[in-house]
Every structure is written in C-alpha cells, then in structure tokens.
Amino acid sequence: MVPKAAERAAMExxxxxxxRRLCPSNDTVSWFLERATPRQMAAVAGLVDHELSVREANRRNRLLRKAAFPAVKSIxxxxxxxxxxxxxxxTADMRSLQWLESAQDYVFYGQTGRGKTHLVIALGMLCIAAGKTVRYFSCAQLVLMLQKAQEDGRLDTAYADIGRADLVILDEFGHIPLDSKGAKLLFQVMSMxxxxxxxxxxxxxxxxxxxxxxxxxxxxxxxxDRIIHHGRLIEFGGNSRRVEESLMLGNTGRKR
Structure with missing residues (x-):
C-alpha cells in the first residue's frame, strides 16, 4: 500500500x-543484508553508490578551490x-604522476607565451583528479601573502598550510625581482x-x-641545488602562443 502523503512526508x-547523523556499523549492515529483499538491497546499493559519487565530486571540488588555479586547463x-x-x-611519464608519488620536481623553462602555465595547471588538475592536494601560486602573489602573514604573526600557520599539499606550483619565477626578505620567504617554501x-x-x-x-x-x-637533485628540466620553445592567437595582430584568435 502506498503511504498517505502525511505518512510519506514523516518517513522522508x-x-x-x-x-545526517548516521554512519552505519558493520553489525547494522549485516543485520540489513540478512533481512533485505533483492529489491531493497538494490535500492540501498543505489543509494550508497550515489552518495559515494557525490562525496567524491564534492571532494574534488574542494581540492580545486584550494588549488586556486587562475584558469581551467586540460592536458x-x-x-x-x-x-x-x-x-x-x-609525456606518458608526466601523465602517470609517478613523479608526484616520489616527491620529484620539475622546472619549466622558456620564454613568455610558450605554454608553461597551461601545462602546469593541466598537470595540477590531473593530480586533483587523482585525489591529491595542489597549491598554485604566482611567485609574486606568494611572497605578498607570506609577507602579510609575517606581519600578522601567522607565518608558521601559512607555511604549515602550504606544507599539507602534495604538489606546490610556483608560477612566473623571475618575472619580478625580489628583495632579500621576500626572497628568504620564497626560499623557505622551496626548502621545506x-x-x-x-x-x-x-x-x-x-x-x-x-x-x-x-x-x-x-x-x-x-x-x-635542491630542485635539480630530484628534478627535471622541461624546455619550452617555439613561438609565443599568445602572439600566434592575437586578434590585435590580425590572427584568428583560435588556439592551436
């Protein structure tokens, strides 16, 4: 018999x-499995599968927000x-993420517009898809953040937060020269x-x-010395992708 509307609402x-309160024990799961009909088991299995997929999606969304990429990029x-x-x-080794499991490093070297930031974000997104924690910073942004944390007496907390990541991305190193204080703050991230x-x-x-x-x-x-010990140099050549796609210069604006 189909429950009346009020009874159904109460059951819902x-x-x-x-x-909201429940995390079933093994005893409870066994109790259910011993008594459930096939249709009941199918319904609960669907509920469990859906819950796990929602949790995984929420987890990856949290990791993506934490990474703070300036854009979404795909490898x-x-x-x-x-x-x-x-x-x-x-490239297959890069995609495998074995370097991440071994705490190995990369230096992406090349002139502006060659795709370094695109690839580093794409790799970061692969790491997130694998359930890893990533933090993205432009070097200038990171130094400003650390200087503010130092002024507020939160520097150790800031370093500890960065230290929980599986991958730290330092983008645009060298675009802006640093003073000695800023350089020491950035070096500490590299060192730790x-x-x-x-x-x-x-x-x-x-x-x-x-x-x-x-x-x-x-x-x-x-x-x-620290970076080259367990690191690899990746060199980016060719022409500037931004120039090739520049509307101002009369190009199509379409990506390669």
Missing part, C-alpha cells in the same frame, strides 16, 4: 534526519610539439618542499641568473 523526514588541449623533454622521461612533496617552478630565467631574482647568489645556489 526520518530518513533525512537519520542520514588534452596542450601541444607538446615545441616542448623538449629530458632523455628517458616522456625538498624530498617531502613535488614542486613545479615555471620560469624564463636560466639557473645562472637566479641569484639576480633572489637577491642573493648563495640563496639561489641552495635553491637550485
């Missing part, structure tokens, strides 16, 4: 209230034609990531000039 209320849309990979390490989590740095500055960016040759040498 009981189910919703119980669901499927990236053209590797002008990217020089290191010997013995190809060494052998504990993966780090990807995008830059248009060769290693020999990192001292000019960090305002200290010794600090730069220490940063480079």
């Amino acid at each position: 209320g009981r189910i919703r209230e119980g669901a 499927e849309d990236f053209d590797f034609a002008d990217v020089k990979m290191p010997e013995g390490h190809g 990531s060494y052998e504990t989590r993966s780090l990807i740095v995008t830059t248009n500055i060769e290693f020999s000039r990192w001292g000019a960016v960090l305002a200290d040759d010794k600090l730069a040498a220490a940063a480079v």
Whole structure:
C-alpha cells in the first residue's frame, strides 16, 4: 500500500534526519543484508553508490578551490610539439604522476607565451583528479601573502598550510625581482618542499641568473641545488602562443 502523503512526508523526514547523523556499523549492515529483499538491497546499493559519487565530486571540488588555479586547463588541449623533454622521461611519464608519488620536481623553462602555465595547471588538475592536494601560486602573489602573514604573526600557520599539499606550483619565477626578505620567504617554501612533496617552478630565467631574482647568489645556489637533485628540466620553445592567437595582430584568435 502506498503511504498517505502525511505518512510519506514523516518517513522522508526520518530518513533525512537519520542520514545526517548516521554512519552505519558493520553489525547494522549485516543485520540489513540478512533481512533485505533483492529489491531493497538494490535500492540501498543505489543509494550508497550515489552518495559515494557525490562525496567524491564534492571532494574534488574542494581540492580545486584550494588549488586556486587562475584558469581551467586540460592536458588534452596542450601541444607538446615545441616542448623538449629530458632523455628517458616522456609525456606518458608526466601523465602517470609517478613523479608526484616520489616527491620529484620539475622546472619549466622558456620564454613568455610558450605554454608553461597551461601545462602546469593541466598537470595540477590531473593530480586533483587523482585525489591529491595542489597549491598554485604566482611567485609574486606568494611572497605578498607570506609577507602579510609575517606581519600578522601567522607565518608558521601559512607555511604549515602550504606544507599539507602534495604538489606546490610556483608560477612566473623571475618575472619580478625580489628583495632579500621576500626572497628568504620564497626560499623557505622551496626548502621545506625538498624530498617531502613535488614542486613545479615555471620560469624564463636560466639557473645562472637566479641569484639576480633572489637577491642573493648563495640563496639561489641552495635553491637550485635542491630542485635539480630530484628534478627535471622541461624546455619550452617555439613561438609565443599568445602572439600566434592575437586578434590585435590580425590572427584568428583560435588556439592551436
């Protein structure tokens, strides 16, 4: 018999209230399985599957918000034609995320507009799809954030928050020279990531000039030493993708 509207509403209320409070024990699950009809089991199995998919989607959305990417990028849309990979390490290795499990690093080096930021975000999104925690920062943004945290007496908390990530992305290293205080704050992120989590740095500055960016040759040498130990250099060549797609210059504006 189909319950009356009031009875159904009351039962829905009981189910919703119980669901908010409930995490079934093994005893309860066994009790249900011993007594349930096939149709009841199918209904509950559907409920469980749906709940798990919703939780997974919510978790990935939280990870995506936490990463704070400036845009959404896909590795499927990236053209590797002008990217020089290191010997013995190809795009399949990059996609496998084995480097992430081993806390290995990348330095993406190339002039502006060659696709470094696109690829680093795309890799970050692959990591999120695998359930990993990612933090994206432009270097200038990160230094400003750390300086504010230091002024407010929250620097240790800020470093601890970054330290919970599986992958830290430092984009646009070298675009803006740093003073000695800012350089030390940024170096601390690089140093604490060494052998504990993966780090990807995008830059248009060769290693020999990192001292000019960090305002200290010794600090730069220490940063480079840590990154190259378990890292790989990926070189980006070709023409500027922004120029090739520029409407101002009379191009179609369509991405390759």
